[in-house]
Amino acid sequence: MPLPLASSNSSPKGAIVPIGFVIANGSSNQITFNNIPQNYTDLQLVCSMRSTYAGTADYPKFYYNNDSQSGTSYSYTRIYGDGSGASSGRITNSPNWNTDLSPAANNGAYIFGSFKFDIMNYSNTTTYKGMIGRVAVNLGSSGYTFAYVGTRQSLSAITRIDYVMGLGNFAAGSTFALYGIRSYGQ
Amino acid sequence: MSMYPIASFQVGSGGQNGDIIFNNIPQIYTHLHVRVFARAPFASADAPVGLYTPALSGAVYYFHGLNGGGGGSASSASQLTYGDIDVQRIPAASTASNIYGYQTIDILDYTNTNKYKVVRTLGGYDANGSGQLHMEGGVIPTLNAIQSLGFTTYGITGTTFVAYSRIDLYGIVASTATGA
Numbered sequence: 001m002p003l004p005l006a007s008s009n010s011s012p013k014g015a016i017v018p019i020g021f022v023i024a025n026g027s028s029n030q031i032t033f034n035n036i037p038q039n040y041t042d043l044q045l046v047c048s049m050r051s052t053y054a055g056t057a058d059y060p061k062f063y064y065n066n067d068s069q070s071g072t073s074y075s076y077t078r079i080y081g082d083g084s085g086a087s088s089g090r091i092t093n094s095p096n097w098n099t100d101l102s103p104a105a106n107n108g109a110y111i112f113g114s115f116k117f118d119i120m121n122y123s124n125t126t127t128y129k130g131m132i133g134r135v136a137v138n139l140g141s142s143g144y145t146f147a148y149v150g151t152r153q154s155l156s157a158i159t160r161i162d163y164v165m166g167l168g169n170f171a172a173g174s175t176f177a178l179y180g181i182r183s184y185g186q
Numbered sequence: 187m188s189m190y191p192i193a194s195f196q197v198g199s200g201g202q203n204g205d206i207i208f209n210n211i212p213q214i215y216t217h218l219h220v221r222v223f224a225r226a227p228f229a230s231a232d233a234p235v236g237l238y239t240p241a242l243s244g245a246v247y248y249f250h251g252l253n254g255g256g257g258g259s260a261s262s263a264s265q266l267t268y269g270d271i272d273v274q275r276i277p278a279a280s281t282a283s284n285i286y287g288y289q290t291i292d293i294l295d296y297t298n299t300n301k302y303k304v305v306r307t308l309g310g311y312d313a314n315g316s317g318q319l320h321m322e323g324g325v326i327p328t329l330n331a332i333q334s335l336g337f338t339t340y341g342i343t344g345t346t347f348v349a350y351s352r353i354d355l356y357g358i359v360a361s362t363a364t365g366a
Contacts, residue, residue, distance in 0.1 A: 015189040015356050041194075041354060042221060075314035079254035079321070086262075088254025092315045120223050120288045127350050130223060130288035132309055147254075149310040149319045151285055181221070183354045184191035 016044070017180045026052055026172035029165040033178050036122075036159050040180030043119040045161065048175045050112045051104040053168030056139070058104045060115075062163040063096035064129070065156060071095040076131065076150030083143060096164075100146050101137050104168060112174065113137040117148075118181075122158040129158060188359045189219060197351040201227060205338040205346060207240060208355050213297045213331055215357030222289035222309065224351035226278040226339045231316065233278045235289065236270030236338045237305065242328050247271045249305070249324030256317060270338060273307040274320035286351065287311035292358075296332040303332055 017040065022031045036043070051058030063074065072093035079088045080100070091098060103111045113135060120130035133148035163176060192215075195206050211218070226233035238247065249271045250264040265272070276287030289309030296303055303326040310319040326332065337353055339346045 013190070015191045041352075075312050075317075077254060077256045077310065077312045077317040077319045079252060079260040079319055081260075086252065086260035088256055088258060088260045088319070090256035090312070090315070090317070118221075118288070118290055120221070121286070121352075124350070126284075127223075127286055128284045130286060130311075132288050132290055134308070147308060147319060147321060149288060149312050149317065151312045151314065151317075153284070153314060155284065182191055183352075184194040186191070 013182070015182050017182060019178045019180050022176040024170035024172060024174035026169055029169045031163050031170065031176050033161045036161065037180060038123040038157055039186065040123065041121065041183040041186065042181040043122050043158070044179040044181055045117045045119065046177045046179070047115040047163070048112045049102050049115060050171035050174055051102050051165050051168040052171050053104040054106060055104045055167070056106045058102045058168055059098060059100065059166035060102050060163060061096040061098045061166065062161060064152060064158045065160050066162065067095060069095045073153040074150065076148045078146055078148045080144060080146040097131065097150055099133065100135055101144055102165065103137055103139060107139050111139060119158065125155050125157055128153050128155065189356045190215070190359070192355045192357050194354045195352060197347050197349055199349045201345040201349055202347040202351065203345055204343060205336045206353050207334060207336040209334045211333050211335065211355070212357060213333070216295065216360040217358040218293040218296050218332070219356040219358055220291040220293070221354045222291065222337070223286050224276045224353065225286045225348045226276055227345045227348050228278045229280060230278045231280050232275040232311065232318065233339045234272045234274055235276055237273050237291065238270035238336045238338070239326055239328065239332050240334050240336050241330065242326065245327055247324060247326060249322050251320050251322040254319045271305055271322070271324035271326070273309065273322055275310055275318045277311045277313060281313050281316070285311060285313050293332065299329050299331060302327050302329070
């Protein structure tokens with residue numbers, strides 16, 4: 001997908017502007033986007049990931065602004081399906097957003113999960129921050145899809161995002177792309 | 187695919203009086219994308235957001251959805267409604283302050299005059315122990331190109347959206363067709 005830079009001289013300017021991109025090398029369980037520019041309306045985080053953990057699933061999570069992992073400001077409501085039924089659930093008073101499920105080392109080779117999150121009004125300091133997410137993991141004979149709507153109860157602008165794998169590291173080839181979404185007039 | 191900002195509506199400190207309407211939508215894109223960040227003033231936990239095109243007065247809009255309230259089974263709903271497509275819930279006055287609802291909406295082939303227009307949505311709100319998530323699919327039953335879009339809560343007059351609510355409209359360009 002070509003992503004016209006807002007800073008380019010083309011007219012009209014594109015709405016989706018690349019901010020950062022990380023490719024994991026397998027040696028770390030954490031990626032960080034820091035010093036996020038504050039001149040967009042929303043952010044979009046698009047990831048393809050897999051864990052090095054010697055199991056069939058791992059549990060990645062993300063949070064903002066280097067928040068203490070003993071905090072309680074994150075919550076979401078979700079729906080999910082596993083091929084046989086659909087359910088709804090939620091987390092409350094959490095220090096992060098557990099984004100459910102990543103393929104891991106005991107799944108078939110080349111299988112990665114797809115993660116996409118829209119982070120709404122991230123630079124606004126008068127409202128809490130919103131998140132709309134989609135996660136899709138297909139393991140061949142089984143698979144899952146999740147949808148989320150979440151709120152982080154803080155008025156602070158989001159300047160940093162950390163994504164952490166729960167048990168293993170992010171497998172080599174996992175990718176993390178962060179975009180800014182401009183509104184009209186920005 | 188490339189996305190371009192078309193218009194942005196930000197509700198001022200006094201709240202929005204009446205619907206939010208985008209007129210004269212350029213006809214140069216393939217699809218439309220809408221991003222909603224909104225809250226309603228009503229004395230309830232939440233309220234629906236309705237999407238409609240003002241040129242289609244009195245039309246029957248159809249939609250169906252997959253919904254979750256945070257516990258147990260997800261539910262499926264099939265509905266038709268007169269006057270708008272419910273893209274579903276945003277928080278209202280009895281939900282804790284500073285919590286807004288969020289929606290991403292796609293309207294496909296909005297300039298095509300040979301098909302009805304498909305709308306798909308994902309969004310809802312979460313209030314740390316309450317909230318709803320909705321995935322909706324709907325139809326705007328017209329062969330005419332969509333030149334205006336309206337957003338309402340309960341189709342009422344008076345204040346519809348509170349301060350700091352915003353709706354952003356984008357156009358999405360597809361590449362040139364390369365064959366069947």
